[in-house]
Amino acid sequence: MAKEYKTEEEFLKDYHPEDYDRLSLTTDILICSVSSEEEENYRKLSKKYFSILLVKREDYPFKDKWCLPGGFIGIKEELEEAPKRILAQETNLHNIYLEQLYTYGGVDRDPRMRVISTSYIALVDKNRLQDQLLPNASWFNVTLLEDEKEMHFTLDNGEETISFVIGKTLKEQTTDRYKYTILKNDKIAFDHPLVIAAGLSRLKNKVGYTDIVFNMMPEYFTLGELQQVYEVILGKKLLDPAFRRIIANKVEKTTKVQSGGGHRPSYLFRYKKRKENGKND
Amino acid sequence: MAKEYKTEEEFLKDYHPEDYDRLSLTTDILICSVSSEEEENYRKLSKKYFSILLVKREDYPFKDKWCLPGGFIGIKEELEEAPKRILAQETNLHNIYLEQLYTYGGVDRDPRMRVISTSYIALVDKNRLQDQLLPNASWFNVTLLEDEKEMHFTLDNGEETISFVIGKTLKEQTTDRYKYTILKNDKIAFDHPLVIAAGLSRLKNKVGYTDIVFNMMPEYFTLGELQQVYEVILGKKLLDPAFRRIIANKVEKTTKVQSGGGHRPSYLFRYKKRKENGKND
DNA sequence: TGAATAGTGTCTGTGAGACAATATTAT
DNA sequence: ATAATATTGTCTCACAGACACTATTCA
Numbered sequence: 255m256a257k258e259y260k261t262e263e264e265f266l267k268d269y270h271p272e273d274y275d276r277l278s279l280t281t282d283i284l285i286c287s288v289s290s291e292e293e294e295n296y297r298k299l300s301k302k303y304f305s306i307l308l309v310k311r312e313d314y315p316f317k318d319k320w321c322l323p324g325g326f327i328g329i330k331e332e333l334e335e336a337p338k339r340i341l342a343q344e345t346n347l348h349n350i351y352l353e354q355l356y357t358y359g360g361v362d363r364d365p366r367m368r369v370i371s372t373s374y375i376a377l378v379d380k381n382r383l384q385d386q387l388l389p390n391a392s393w394f395n396v397t398l399l400e401d402e403k404e405m406h407f408t409l410d411n412g413e414e415t416i417s418f419v420i421g422k423t424l425k426e427q428t429t430d431r432y433k434y435t436i437l438k439n440d441k442i443a444f445d446h447p448l449v450i451a452a453g454l455s456r457l458k459n460k461v462g463y464t465d466i467v468f469n470m471m472p473e474y475f476t477l478g479e480l481q482q483v484y485e486v487i488l489g490k491k492l493l494d495p496a497f498r499r500i501i502a503n504k505v506e507k508t509t510k511v512q513s514g515g516g517h518r519p520s521y522l523f524r525y526k527k528r529k530e531n532g533k534n535d
Numbered sequence: 536m537a538k539e540y541k542t543e544e545e546f547l548k549d550y551h552p553e554d555y556d557r558l559s560l561t562t563d564i565l566i567c568s569v570s571s572e573e574e575e576n577y578r579k580l581s582k583k584y585f586s587i588l589l590v591k592r593e594d595y596p597f598k599d600k601w602c603l604p605g606g607f608i609g610i611k612e613e614l615e616e617a618p619k620r621i622l623a624q625e626t627n628l629h630n631i632y633l634e635q636l637y638t639y640g641g642v643d644r645d646p647r648m649r650v651i652s653t654s655y656i657a658l659v660d661k662n663r664l665q666d667q668l669l670p671n672a673s674w675f676n677v678t679l680l681e682d683e684k685e686m687h688f689t690l691d692n693g694e695e696t697i698s699f700v701i702g703k704t705l706k707e708q709t710t711d712r713y714k715y716t717i718l719k720n721d722k723i724a725f726d727h728p729l730v731i732a733a734g735l736s737r738l739k740n741k742v743g744y745t746d747i748v749f750n751m752m753p754e755y756f757t758l759g760e761l762q763q764v765y766e767v768i769l770g771k772k773l774l775d776p777a778f779r780r781i782i783a784n785k786v787e788k789t790t791k792v793q794s795g796g797g798h799r800p801s802y803l804f805r806y807k808k809r810k811e812n813g814k815n816d
Numbered sequence: 817t818g819a820a821t822a823g824t825g826t827c828t829g830t831g832a833g834a835c836a837a838t839a840t841t842a843t
Numbered sequence: 844a845t846a847a848t849a850t851t852g853t854c855t856c857a858c859a860g861a862c863a864c865t866a867t868t869c870a
Contacts, residue, residue: 276557276558276559276610277557277558277559277560277608277610278557278558279558279560279651295846295847296842296843297841297842297843297846297847297848298846298847298848299847299848327558327640327651329557329558329649330642330649331642332640332641332642333638333639333640333641333651334640353712354637354638356635357614357635357638357653358614359608359613359614359615359653360613360614361611361612361613368610368611370560370608370614370653372638372640372651372653464712476848476849477849477850478848478849493832493833493834493835494849494850494851495832495833495834495835495850495851495852495853496831496832496833496834498850498851499831499832500832513840513841513842514841514842515841515842515847515848516841516842516843516845516846516847516848517840517841517842517846517847517848517849518839518840518841518847518848518849518850519840519841519848519849520848520849520850521849521850576819576820577869577870578819578820578821578868578869578870579819579820579821580820580821757821757822758822758823759821759822774859774860774861774862775822775823775824776823776824776825776826776859776860776861776862777858777859777860777861779823779824780858780859781859794867794868794869795868795869796820796821796868796869797819797820797821797868797869797870798819798820798821798822798867798868798869799820799821799822799823799866799867799868800821800822800867800868801821801822801823802822802823
């Protein structure tokens with residue numbers, strides 16, 4: 255390597271990428287949405303669930319286990335394009351909110367070979383989806399019980415129930431960064447339980463100080479519905495007045511109302527893009 | 536791919552990684568610290584600067600430009616091990632606070648070949664460093680002027696001044712996520728200005744709700760010094776009483792004092808790990 | 817003595833949590 | 844009339860911002 259090059263072109267001509275280690279890079283996507291369950295009582299609001307899309311593996315490794323949709327990143331494909339492409343394959347949707355989560359690089363993540371995977375979280379409005387999914391894909395409702403040390407996940411798609419447990423250990427001199435480890439898991443492939451845990455944590459966090467929820471909402475919605483979505487993400491009930499205060503300058507009231515449900519009808523609201531509406535934090 | 540395999544071993548025997556695209560994966564590390572400048576007046580506190588470590592490139596591409604320390608990830612190397620290894624090379628330090636920032640995967644990031652890079656931020660206490668750096672490395676003091684739309688960086692290592700500008704555009708239906716673009720840059724290699732911007736933003740953010748600052752502090756420090764560190768990271772002055780309230784339950788007073796500076800001596804404090812000290816958020 | 821930092825007291829306004837009260841519909 | 848949700852009012856408490864004040868050192 256002691257040779258002296260005069261120009262960049264000259265240097266590049268002599269450069270052989272094959273001399274370096276090459277790895278495989280994949281992407282995994284945590285596709286999130288909110289599902290409604292029909293209620294027996296016509297007066298009640300339909301119960302909401304936070305749900306994610308999983309795919310059943312049909313080949314080894316991890317045959318018959320569930321995993322996140324994902325795939326290889328093409329050699330000439332922009333990194334962000336890969337999750338978009340896969341998202342379009344799975345849901346037929348474009349222009350979806352997508353955010354990079356974390357890159358996982360354990361040496362033995364995949365028994366086939368060394369694979370490093372960049373994970374993304376995607377938020378979709380289920381109303382925009384057609385009903386048919388790819389044959390091996392399925393939406394699972396997610397229930398998360400969490401304390402200081404562990405996260406207990408239960409996923410349910412109506413036919414099958416999956417549960418796994420993630421351990422949280424606080425890193426040194428931080429307050430927020432946990433190191434996640436899989437404590438119990440037998441139906442999810444790869445290290446995908448970690449991705450699910452990371453994604454939910456991120457979402458829980460961000461819901462408080464961003465407007466990302468609206469990516470999971472239809473154009474018009476009632477404040478009750480919006481509150482339900484906040485509640486399933488945060489995993490707790492919110493007080494009405496407090497909630498309304500918080501979202502007051504994120505939404506605008508329309509003239510439409512939603513009636514027909516055995517109780518006072520509610521106005522439909524719409525997401526209001528931030529501009530100079532009072533405090534523009 | 537229609538062949539049916541009975542077991543995972545059988546499947547793996549038939550699996551040829553060479554059939555898939557292989558990429559090169561590197562890591563770049565934003566090594567951050569706080570530097571003190573000697574003051575002419577013996578009474579004054581030494582002025583503090585936020586500083587990062589850059590390396591001068593000696594080869595093409597980007598010959599003679601500055602970049603972040605980094606390198607390839609070995610085929611059998613755990614992802615997190617690579618930045619640790621490079622950090623040890625550059626600073627001779629182990630057990631450093633390290634956090635993954637973001638994975639960059641633009642197709643033309645590197646003119647040599649397709650390279651995807653996972654960036655990390657590392658926080659070090661400069662007092663733990665020996666004085667000698669690797670020959671082509673240098674600490675730059677960072678000044679950042681930021682508004683809603685742009686970040687203006689000025690880096691200075693005493694001999695050379697580098698400046699670049701990052702544009703921020705708000706993503707849809709978010710409040711916090713900006714898409715960063717390089718508006719002006721001629722002395723920093725690759726897309727590393729983006730990494731610097733992302734790292735500083737992350738740090739600014741996290742300083743408020745975590746204890747990461749203490750990774751840049753020596754074991755004993757005065758509250759004045761600690762406040763200075765917060766101030767250089769946040770880029771603004773803080774009010775004493777408010778600051779003391781905030782950090783009150785993160786530090787513990789020791790019996791030592793620091794005197795000798797033409798003014799009232801201050802107690803030395805120490806980082807106090809959180810346990811059941813009042814609110815344990 | 818004076819410049820400089822260390823450290824404390826306290827007032828005020830904002831905003832979240834909590835609870836209560838009122839409004840409106842379909843059956 | 845009743846169950847159910849929609850919507851608003853308001854009290855309290857915690858806490859951040861702001862400013863003022865006192866304390867202590869050493870050339």
